[in-house]
Amino acid sequence: MVAATEPGKTTLADKIDKLFQIVLRPDREPYSHEEVAKACREATGESFSTTYLWQLRTGRRDNPTKRHLEALAQFFGVSPAYFFDDEQSAKIAEELALLGALRDAGVRDVALRAVTLSPDGLDTISDMIDAIARRESGRGGSKREA
Numbered sequence: 001m002v003a004a005t006e007p008g009k010t011t012l013a014d015k016i017d018k019l020f021q022i023v024l025r026p027d028r029e030p031y032s033h034e035e036v037a038k039a040c041r042e043a044t045g046e047s048f049s050t051t052y053l054w055q056l057r058t059g060r061r062d063n064p065t066k067r068h069l070e071a072l073a074q075f076f077g078v079s080p081a082y083f084f085d086d087e088q089s090a091k092i093a094e095e096l097a098l099l100g101a102l103r104d105a106g107v108r109d110v111a112l113r114a115v116t117l118s119p120d121g122l123d124t125i126s127d128m129i130d131a132i133a134r135r136e137s138g139r140g141g142s143k144r145e146a
Contacts, residue, residue, distance in 0.1 A: 013059035015089055019076040020057065022096040028103070033057070040071035 010018075020030055033050045040048040044067045055061035056068075064072075066080075073080040078096070081088040101107050114125055 009086055010089060011059055012062050012064075012083060013057055015083055015093075016053075016057045016072065018093050019072070019078070019082075019096075022093065022100050023076045024100065024103075036072070036075055039075045040068065043071040043074055044068065 020036075023031070025031055025035075033053045037048050037050045037053045040053070046065075046067060048068060048071065052061065056064055069083045070080050073082060078092050079088065082092045083089070102111065110125075114122060117125065
């Protein structure tokens with residue numbers, strides 16, 4: 001992966017790669033380059049090859065057309081601003097990560113059950129989650145499948 005050129009800045013490749021990691025197919029598998037490129041070709045009517053998408057994702061190419069970025073944004077369900085504004089990009093990536101986590105039935109169940117708790121109850125649950133996360137990170141992760 002190509003590193004960001006300035007601290008706090010992310011590259012176009014980083015942003016595209018993040019979309020592939022967070023926005024998954026209904027079966028929770030990542031989209032292939034071919035699936036995304038095909039959808040972008042259909043959306044724009046322009047050439048958009050699998051190789052070109054791979055080059056954008058890996059930073060080997062970094063100057064796509066506005067229409068290509070709009071097609072990528074449309075496919076992944078984000079605003080085109082995601083590609084142009086680092087602040088918007090970070091905010092959108094956080095929202096996508098949250099939505100991705102809520103797809104997990106266990107996470108969704110805990111979140112829905114926590115809605116009725118008092119602020120003190122939420123603090124207690126938060127402390128418990130932090131303690132479990134620390135314990136599991138110390139032994140190489142959890143037993144749950146992603």
